[in-house]
Amino acid sequence: MGDGATTTWAAGSGRVSRPESGLARHAFMLTVKAATAIFALIMAGLVLVLVSGSWASLRHFGLRFLWTSRWDPVANVFGGLPFIYGTVVSSLIALLLAASIGILSALFLAEFAPRRLSGLLGILIELLAAVPSVVFGLWGLFVLAPVVQRDIGPALQAAFGFLPIFKGVIYGVNMLTASLILTLMIVPTVMSISRDLISGVPGRYREATLALGSTRWEAVRYVVLPMVRPGVFGACMLALGRALGETIAVTMVIGNRPSISASLFAPGYTIASAIANEFTEATSDLYISALIELGLLLLVISILINAAGRLFLARLDRDGGRA
Amino acid sequence: MSGSALSFARRRRFGNYFWIGLSALLSVGIAAILLLILVYVFYQGVTSISWAFLTQVPHPVGVPGGGVGNGILGSAVIIAIATLIALPVGVLTGIYLTLFAPPRLAGALRFAADVLASVPSIAIGLFAYEVLVAPFHHFSALSASFAFSILMMPLIIRTTESAIRLVPTDMREAAVALGATELQTLFRCILVAARPGIMTGLILAVARVTGETAPLLFTAFGSQFWVVNPNQPMAELSLQIFTYAISPYKVWHNQAWGGALLLIMAVLTLSLTARIAFRGKVTANL
Secondary structure, three states: OOOHHHHOOOOOOOOOOEOOOHHHHHHHHHHHHHHHHHHHHHHHHHHHHHHHHOHHHHHHHOOHHHHOOOEEOOOOEEOOHHHHHHHHHHHHHHHHHHHHHHHHHHHHHHHHOOHHHHHHHHHHHHHHOOOOHHHHHHHHHHHHHHHHHHHHHHHHHHHHOOOHHHOOOOOOOOHHHHHHHHHHHHHHHHHHHHHHHHHHOOHHHHHHHHHOOOOHHHHHHHHHHHHOHHHHHHHHHHHHHHHHHOOHHHHHHOEOOOOOOOOOOOOEOOHHHHHHHHHHHOOOHHHHHHHHHHHHHHHHHHHHHHHHHHHHHHHHHHOOOOO | OHHHHHHHHHHHHHHHHHHHHHHHHHHHHHHHHHHHHHHHHHHHHOOOOOHHHHHOOOOOOOOOOOOOHHHHHHHHHHHHHHHHHHHHHHHHHHHHHHHHOOHHHHHHHHHHHHHHHOOOHHHHHHHHHHHHHHHHOOOOHHHHHHHHHHHHHHHHHHHHHHHHHOOOHHHHHHHHHOOOEHHHHHHHHHHHHHHHHHHHHHHHHHHHHHOOOHHHHHOOEOOOOOOOOOOOOEOOHHHHHHHHHOOOOHHHHHHHHHHHHHHHHHHHHHHHHHHHHHOOOOOOOO
16 A cells, blocks of 8 residues: 555556557546546535535524524524534543453454454454444344343442432433444444554564563553554544444434433433434524534534544554554 | 562463453454344344335334335435446546546545545535535435435545555556557456456445435435335335334334344345455455
């Protein structure tokens, strides 16, 4: 991947092949450039159209939209804070869980597991990413939510009930259920990128560390993992981006109540699920515009997070972390 | 002194086993959850699936029977049109960025494709709504196809690029040495060799949108009838599952499980086909 410049087929500096007769090449280049232009146009259009769609709301509410929490379609007053809160909290909890699980299982698959077991587990975990969102939602709603309400919730409350996040009435569809479903959805991202990075670290580093008397875990934890840290961090950013924008599964299990509650056992709402639930029912122009502004917010956040994540991964590529 | 050294060694050994054990437990646990979900969906869904389920339109609540036939048809129509848009644009952009674009532009395009690949599908749905629904004042399958095609493009672009890069330089040089022109080398040599990789990308892209629901809510919108006109609101399988699942009726929940089984089988078949067909040589870096 690194030597991209020399593998283009015009072979770097000099053109090696016979040039085409003018017309055919012209026509072909025109087609190819037109396709690229369409793609670029869609990219630019995406941002522009969402900005123009949310213009009314942007002008009417300004920055207040981001930190007021009154969402009242009847009075035509819209503040997005409950949705922003729900999105950020559910995604961050999911990221915390998915990063721990994903990195540890990546270590197991790349370092400790027998080759065949590692291959099998790797495929199963990656297939988890292919499970449709609506199926996660269905399973979350009818299987996980009751378990959270009946078993997980009470157990957490019994052990850590003094913490505000575990206080109050335990609903089945709540922030915690949404975070758990999101965790399952983003674990594959963290796992598969981290595993590939870890496998790319040359064996001599482990051997050298083991020769100094470290245990296998110590070699991995203190030598291999630090070498790929920026890349793993990048993988986590990509996973976070996925969690922030996830719509259908979250809509089905988070409870859809636009209130801010410290307890994870209370229902919440996210940006994406607000758009999903309310967009086709929005009556006034300002209401539609406010929902599109939520969409724009989601778009901008996810672009920033993904760009950052990919820069981290690219930096690792360039620094030769995977040598 | 030697006692404390011994306990230090023991603690390190214990740590070693503890962390390796924990990592094994977690990876097996996550893989087991996938199996758990698959088994559960199968168990719940298999009883709903029948010939009528596959070939009929939904019945109103209270009328027994009914199926997701129009949803399956709708999915096929919407995805087919999306492929017709995304495949040419994606492959041609991939060719341009790999072979012709100046390095800086190529880098920018690659970055754009990667970022677009992770834009939330609901935002893309809003875009399709503003461009193809709002101006015409009615929902349509076409707008859903447009949204889906945007979701497919980045995957196709990146796999096309990666497939072209995997064609050995020797092969290109051989073609050129035989006197092939630039376009002959491209069409008769590079693209022929890259075809399996591009196909893999296409299958993955189709798999991705097959499981997608969010943008459909305000583009295809759904329908109770057989619809083939892409300019009309249309039913779609994953959208039907969503509607059934959040309804308060037990019968509809069963329909949702049946639909989920169909959907998950379709998506897993597609992903496994892509995997086996090209054994992980193509990476879209997603």
